[in-house]
Amino acid sequence: MTTTPAPEVSPAPTAFAPPRTLSILSLVAAIASVPLGHIVILPIAAIVLGFLARSREPWARTMSTWGIAIGFVVLFWWVAVGFFALAFWVPLSILHFWH
Numbered sequence: 001m002t003t004t005p006a007p008e009v010s011p012a013p014t015a016f017a018p019p020r021t022l023s024i025l026s027l028v029a030a031i032a033s034v035p036l037g038h039i040v041i042l043p044i045a046a047i048v049l050g051f052l053a054r055s056r057e058p059w060a061r062t063m064s065t066w067g068i069a070i071g072f073v074v075l076f077w078w079v080a081v082g083f084f085a086l087a088f089w090v091p092l093s094i095l096h097f098w099h
Helices: 021-033 039-056 059-099
Strands: none
Touching: 021 039, 021 059, 039 059
């Protein structure tokens, strides 16, 4: 009787996910800037982190692109709101001082 040795069982290969830290931070800063956009640093941080992530983490390009897009939209929105508020506030304050 011949005995055949049992085949060696090798551990399953583990695939690690590459780091996506900058992309995640860009997306989180962009989403957080929607309600907190008046804190101008958040949309700017989302945009900067998004561009850094696009160059350093090409495998997480979708998250960084969304971070950039949302950051630009929120930044544009708050700049437009600021100009709109100034367009009404400045004439009203001038009229107030003339009385």
